[in-house]
Amino acid sequence: MTINIQYVHMPTSESLSRIITEKLEKLHHKFRWIIKAEVFLKLDNTNSGENQSCEIELSAPGPKLFATSTTANFEKAVVSTIKELEHQLKKRKQTLSNH
DSSP: OEEEEEEESSOOOHHHHHHHHHHHHHHHHHOTTOOEEEEEEEEOOOSSSOOEEEEEEEEOSSSOEEEEEEESSHHHHHHHHHHHHHHHHHHHHHHHHTO
16 A cells, blocks of 8 residues: 655654554455555644644545545544544445445
8 A cells, every 4th residue: 555645834754653553554454455545734824723624535445535634643643543544444345235
């Protein structure tokens, strides 16, 4: 699986990249048919404390899967986004196994 991490309007972070890569590799271990992951980390210009968002788009057989989450820190946003993607992948796996 290819992982592409992009930092939008913010500096890059090696530790955050490492966390994202570890979590996506675990997801790929469960669902071997994931081809590619595009990760976008953004700092939103909002007045609320929740201004750090994570968007992930997965390429897999069928339509692309997409999830996004905005929280007070990037680690929580990444975890929440990957949980949503895992839920979508389970549904996709169930659909693929029925055919």
